[in-house]
Every structure is written in C-alpha cells, then in structure tokens.
Amino acid sequence: MEELIQQLFNGVFLGSIYALLALGYTMVYGIIGLINFAHGDVYMIGAFIGFFLITNLHLNFWVTLILTMGMCALVGMLIEFLAYRPLRHHGAPKITSLITAIGVSFLLENGMSFLFGGDSRSFPQAIKLVNFKIGFIHITNIQLLILIVSIALMVLLQFVVQKTKMGRAMRAVSVDQEAANIVGIKVDQTISFTFAIGSALAGAAGVLIGLYYNSLDPLMGMAPGIKSFIAAVFGGIGSIPGAAIGGWLIGLIETLTFTLGISSWKDAVVYAVLIVVLLVRPNGIFGKKAGEKV
C-alpha cells in the first residue's frame, strides 16, 4: 500500500512533464490541425540549451529555465516559419505537412547527434538534491520543483489563452481561420505565437527532466514525444485541460506498472488504456464531439 501511494506521487511528478509536452501538441493541433512530430525534439533541444547554460555559462536554475524557454520559443517559431508555413501557404495536403514534421524530427535528432555526439551526457546539478519524508512518502525538492513549475506554467497558459487578446486570437484562428482573417487577425503571426508558447513549455520540460534524470542525449525526445502525444489524444486533442489531465494519467499509469511488477509492460498498458478510453469516448476525455468544430 505504501509502495502504491509512493508510486502515485512519482506518477504525478513524471506526469507533469508529459503534461507540459502534451500542451504543445494539443495547441498546435488545435490551431493548424498538424501533429507536430518534431515537438519532442524541441524538448530535447531545451535540455541541451539548459545543459550548456548551466555548464558553460554557470547560470543558476531559474535564469536557465527562463532563457531556455525563450530560446525554445524561437526554435519553435523557426520550425514553423521554415517548414510548415510555406506548405500551408501553398495549400499542401495535411499528409505532406505530417511527413514534413517527421522529417524535421529526424533532422533535429540527427543534426544534434552530428553536432554534439550521440552519447548521453550528465546534466549538471544546478540545484542541490534534498530528500524529504512526509509520513512514509519520499519526495525530493526537484520533484516538488517539477510539480510547482509545471502547474504555474499551466495556470499561466490558461490565463494567456482565456484572458488575453493574443489568446482570444489563438482561439479564433483555431475555430475559423477565414473569419479570423476577416476581423483582421494576423493569422500567420498567431500561429507563430502558438508554436512559440508550445515550444517554450517543451523547453521548460526539457530542463526539468534533465534535472530529474540527470542525463540527456539527442534521442531523448522520442519516447516522451510519443507518450505526450498520446496524452494529448487521451485528453481530447485540441483541449488544453485535456492535455494536462492526459499527461498526469500517463505518468500515473506508467509508475503503477512498476508497483504491479509489470514495468516491462508499461507501454502496452498505456496503449491498452488509451484504446479503452477512445472506445468509450472517441474524442478523448475532454474532446469535442466530431463535427462540432466548424
């Protein structure tokens, strides 16, 4: 029982990372209907940026986090500008953009391997690890940091999307690009902004995971990328609260498989639960009914 509760806590911490990543998938899908397969690689780039800022420039954790988010935002905007925007302007079919996204993903993974080598590096301890014990539960300060930073970023995101002018523009472009153009919203700029936000969150996730697992390598974005994409589907792709809940759900499922001693089955369990969820709610937990989106 104690073990189970401990694992539930671990699941929440890990799930926060998936949630941060899932938000980027779901926002980009919501606005241009593209599954941005390169998103997991932006997270990897975030981990690398964090690594260099801490190791070479000796910046502290918070400055590193903020700078990394800013740089990843630029990376995301650049990817959108160079790879996806030209296709969109030429009215290319969805499948073309999807294949381009896979291409961008490979380019980032192989490019980073080429530049920095494929070996795993150890992430510097920017924050000294402290262990707590609350009752029988072991928690580290890094885990708490992950949880708090993630929740703070999600609250901030929700605020931006619901309450700011740019957030309203994002929602308007998501539901109706033509009408958005008609009222004078700069659609390209809004899409670019969406990539920036999603990528900044991925960058934050990259730094946090570096700190948590102490390691990074050019392929580290692949598995979390796919899992957080699944998290977005779980929650209902296009839904921001859905992505957050989906992320935590996947974190929980994964850690629970450890408790049950079937951790080698963890991916199978994740997919099994996904299939069951989608059978019951074909559009995910918070997904809109098909056809509701005009």
Add this chain to the structure above:
Amino acid sequence: MSFFEVNNLNVSYGAIKAVKGISFQVNQGEIVSLIGANGAGKTTTLHTISGLLHPNEGTIQFAGQDITKSSPSQIVTNGISQVPEGRHVFSGLSVMENLQMGAFLRHDHDSLQADYEKVFSHFPVLKERKNQDAATLSGGEQQMLAMGRALMAHPKLLLLDEPSMGLAPLFIKEIFEIIQQIQSEGTTILLIEQNARKALSIADRGYVLETGKITMTGRGRDLLNDSAIKKAYLGG
C-alpha cells in the same frame, strides 16, 4: 474619384475565372447592392476586397488609397469590415468575445464601450446572450452577431454577404431595417444578395452580376421595375 471604386477586377481560382473584369463604385453614405445568382462571383468579389483573395488584374481604391495589395488586417484598419456569407461566428467563444474579436485591431479603448452599447441597441438579444457560446445562437441571432462583430471594427464601409440567407421572413425584415439604420448613422454599405427584391428596395444603386460580369446597373428602384430583372431575379 469615388469613395470606393473597383476597376477591371479579375479573380481566378487556378484555371477557373470567377470574376471577369468588373468595375463599380460606391459613394459615401450609399447603400449599393450587388445582386446575382449562385456562382455569379459575389463572394469572390467581397473576399478580394477584404484581401482574402488576390486579383490577377484590376485595382481596388478606398478613400483615395489603392488597397489592392493590402493585407486583410490593413484593410480592416483602413475602415472596411465584412459580414461573411454563412455568418462565420467564432463557436466556442462567447457572444461578448466575438464582439471583442471585431474590435481586435482597435486601439481607442476609451470609445469601445460606447460601441458595444450601440451594437446592443441594434441587437438587444446579443446583450441578453452576452456570455453564451456563439455556437448556441439561432441562425438569425448569429447573423446579428456577425453584423455586430463587423460594426465593432467601426467601419466606414460595411460589406454584407447575403445577410438574409436562411432566415425567416420576420428576421429578414428586421435585418434589413437595421441595415438602413446603420446607413443612417453614416456607414456606407455594399450589400450582396440573392434576395434581389429586398436588396434593391433599400439600395440607392444596384449592380447585376452574371457569371463574373456586370450586366446591368442603375438606381435601386429603377432596377426593381426593370422587366429583364423582374423576369430573372424577382420571379416575373
């Protein structure tokens, strides 16, 4: 030069020529109707004016400025707003948020409140439904919201694309009365309609568009009494 002027406009979708060299003017303060059957090129013309489509040839001038190559947002800033065919309200956004989207490019925040009130005075139902998701409004209410949204940009020229489409006669009457009120408050109007009788009866002038070409023009009431138009558009 007129307040608003389209000269020799040609617009294509790939190989399909939808608008073939049309020219027309709108003077300040007028209601001008552009009538025509399905596929005549009416929406294409409006989308080109709004900068959503780019002409192969021709110019569009507004208030002494060439706006042919302006972007949609520049065109809204210049003072041209569109109420699109099929309403296109933002579903998932509340009625109030839809109106806010109409004022997206405005910076004169102090005068916004008065404009919301003005929109609500034209369309009291929107005030009642302020916090409701726009998708839950009826067709007529959505038309009103689309009009309110366009008015929130404070346009000098309002483009309306088939505002009566799919509405019950009572709603149509109300919408046309409001269009006249908007004109009387000083907004110039370019009205596109298939409902030729209604459109011509409130129009100062009208143009008939047939498969991408303007075939007839005149004062609204003259066109209403024209035998060829009666036959083709007014059911005999």
